[in-house]
Amino acid sequence: MRNLGFFRYFSYSLLVILLYILQATPNLMPELFGSKPLLLLPLALAIASVEKEVPSLVFGAVCGGLTDIAAGGGIGYFAIILTLICYFESHVFGTYFVPNIISATVYSATATVLSVLVYFLIFKVFSGVPDWQILFVNHYISRIVYTFVMFIPICILARFLHRSFIKV
Known part of the structure; x- marks a missing residue:
């Protein structure tokens, strides 16, 4: 058995680029x-x-930084939050839980809701944005649900890539 880590990480990187383009390009991904x-x-x-802790941490930081850049700002909130959440998830799944799709989905639902809610509280509510309640109902609830729903196909694809490059 050979470990083809380079090809696995390369395919993850291509997926990061593709999803960043989908996320950042106006009118490319439909709004719901x-x-x-x-x-x-x-x-x-x-x-x-x-993945293990270090690759999870790196991909969390890269995905978080790109999310911050796509939002129009510099690297900040999502880079820090995703780095910590991904490191913790990898450690927990590697140590305590069986990393199956159900446990990953539950963790993802919790992490998605908490990270977007904390973002909303810090950058909208505490910043004094007027009518933040309307903003939350009209945009952030659907963003949380839409992001979580996209986890299922993305997770299946990531698991496929992970399994494809483990054994030869």
Whole structure:
């Protein structure tokens, strides 16, 4: 058995580029209920569910940084949050839980809701954005649901890539 880690990480990197283009390009990904999904968030979580701590940390930081850049700002909130969440997920799945699709989905749902809610609280509510309640109902609830729904196909693809490059 040979480990083809380079090809696995290369395919993850191509997936990061593809999802970043889908996420950042206007009118390329359809909006549902006034928002687009954060596609790199479920990708980072899917990779962290099957990889060790260091690759999970790196892909979490890259996906978080690109999410911050796609949002129009510099590298900041999502880079830090995804780095920590992905490292913790990889450690927990490697140590305590069986890394199957159900446990990864539950973890992803929790991480998606918490990371987007904390972002909303910090950058919208505490910043004093007027009518933040309307903004939350019209955009952020659908963004959370849309992002989580995209986790399922992205996780299946990441698991396929992980299994494809493990054994030869």
